[in-house]
Amino acid sequence: MVTTLRPKPGLVRSYRFPRFTDRILASGIHLITAPVAKLPVVTVLVIVDAGSANDPAGREGAAALTAGMLLEGTAHLNGAELAEMFERLGTSVESGADWDSAFVKITMLSERLDEAVTLLGQVLSEPGFPEREVERLKAERLAEILQLETEPRGLADEKFSEFLYSPVSRYSRPDEGSAESVSALSRADVEQFYRARYRTGSTTVIVVGDVSVNNTRTLVEKAFQDWASGSASGQQLIATARTSQKSVHIVDKQDAPQSELRVGHVGLPRNNPDFFPTLVMNAVLGGLFGSRINLNLREARGYTYGASSYYDWRRGPGPFVVSTAVESEVTAPALREIFLEIERICSDRISEEELSLARDYLDGVFPIGDLWAARRLLRCISGTNPQCID
């Protein structure tokens, strides 16, 4: 017989985010170093204020294409040679752009840090943007857009943004661009976007792992010494809703075994003072397995494998979305329950028990996850300042 008494928690052990140093280099680069010597591995993350929200009108997809092109060749190496150089160093490398920023991330064994960071410096400060690779990445993006037509989840997300935001909002269009806007992109657009936004003063470099603070500083200063200084200008973002009326949109897919449902509205910007209360409210509504929406749609009714709600936190007000996939036949009753839960979170007080579950989860879960990956730092920085981690 297993003991029937539930164990009480032990004494809470103190937690501090790994100590990190934080300085602005002479070049304007914001360098954050967090030495964690547990394993002989290092991740370097470069974040540039060059996200998709900055795409010029009619050239949506420029930010994503530019970030992708960084790994397709430098002034001295073609794309194949560059990939080979990184890989011979056992370095995994990726680049991309989200709404707010572009990034390049490398991970390697610490013994190969110097060579890899030197190469990373070339990637950011001397990109080659070969014409042939621009056309190839465009064609690959067009293939992705075509695939979206048979991918219900992605299609639902994309159509939701389109129906949610005013057509003049950048947020109403796909972050990586539409078939039309991507087709219109040229090498010159990439070059221009790069020159306007990839500046040392708009860049944060985060180094986490088996490193020393002083070596890292020297290494980063040297690797990025040839990069254009100055900062990218701020951009006005429009993020108004398309309508203030409740509206229903149907994307009809004959014979689909499930309906993908998205319900929501224009949410809040990341720096909204109500960020933390909003996180807790959302955890109660749909952010946890034990949230109202999931317990109702999945555990009480078996309509779905899972139902959740989230705020897509961006600099501008990203969407608030309730997201689920239900058997097609129960589409209407599932929607009714979702609306009921949204009304209920507005009208019924959250109980002390619900509140404590949400709050204690969000508080306790913070150190878990990929603790040493730089991602958490990234989240904080895109909001306001890195001290928020303490």
Place this chain on the structure above:
Amino acid sequence: MRIPVETFRLDNGLFVTLSEDHTAPIAAVNLWYHVGSANEKVGRTGFAHLFEHMLFQGSAHVGSNEHFELIQRAGGTLNGSTWLERTNYFETVPSNELALALWLEADRMGELLPAMTQEKLDTQRDVVKNERRWAVDNQPYGTMLEKMQELVFPPSHPFQHSLIGSMEDLSAASLDDIAQFFATYYTPDNAVLSVAGDFDSKEALAMIREYFGPVPKGKGKPPLPPMSLPPVFGSRLREVVPDNVSLPRLFMAFRSPVFGSEEYYAASVAAALLGMRKGSRLQRALVRERQIAADAGAFTFDLAKASDLLVVDVTARPEIAVGQLEEEVEREIDVLYRDGVSDEEVQRAIALIETDLVASLQSAGERADRLSMFATYFGQPELVNEQADRYRHVTVQRVNELVSERFGENNRASLIYVPREGVASESMLAVAAGAN
């Protein structure tokens, strides 16, 4: 680079592995049961996975869904997963809540059945059917795993049938099945419990003895049917699947050496030099140079019984017909088979694999999972520390031996997805209807 590994075995047969690390105040619990879809009876495909869902429906002293609530309230994360050969359950919690995670696992290992009801089974059956619709039926290429299993394993082989299961078999599952499956497979002597992170080994072991010690030993499980297979398929296997997809995609499988064997590491290196990252053969040749593929990759299933599968996965560019896709991939494999690989390629692959191996050990959950895996499959959790060395010992000669044994025409199985008629022509992006 080594992580500490301590092992214990309780009197009831529970295999325990502990790996202390005080970098952060968290602890990961990972419990592997050595049962998966391979152990399912005829007419009960999908049962191992449905059963996994039922383990979150409460036990003698835990209410329905309370397992989730208690762990999340403690600030922890949790889940379970089912595979052909095993089922696992895991929690990562603040280290002062380790006792709670252990107790919850012990309660459901010891006394699951009092909490099982027909109503809960019916609801979870609906949830799993929706999981099938979501992840398999309504997802492009979502049927790949079950179609591949059917194509490459002979009928009645334990790996041949679907992991998620058929709707019909899911409907047939009963409470009796639950009771029988539980008694047969969810026993301490068929499980490995690993804990990694911030705890004191002595204290943790004392808790484990207290909570898991009283769970009675099982009566043994029926042996799996014979699983061994010849090293190659023996002929070309090929299946074309017209489906609701936009682009043709080819999965080409090769029967390959069983996970953990000396030859497995050569196969894993071969997969990496074929499809891992942009400098790999398929990415370089088909995506970058010839531009016939939108994407290309290669991976191994890591099956630890009898034989493994190595799979090459290439998606065509929109303008490329499926015939050309097949020919071009086939040609790459022919060149590999004929000319072998170079030392440079092998070293590139090993360097990339090694970085991934070391990086993956940063997470406590991942450390606990790998300890459980090596303990479950080989009885040797300390193998977690041998992996980088095993890869470093792979030579170009070994990879070439592997290639000539396994990449011939008598060992290729092609599963080819093609857009069903009409799919490419209808534009969903254009036909959305709006109404206020």
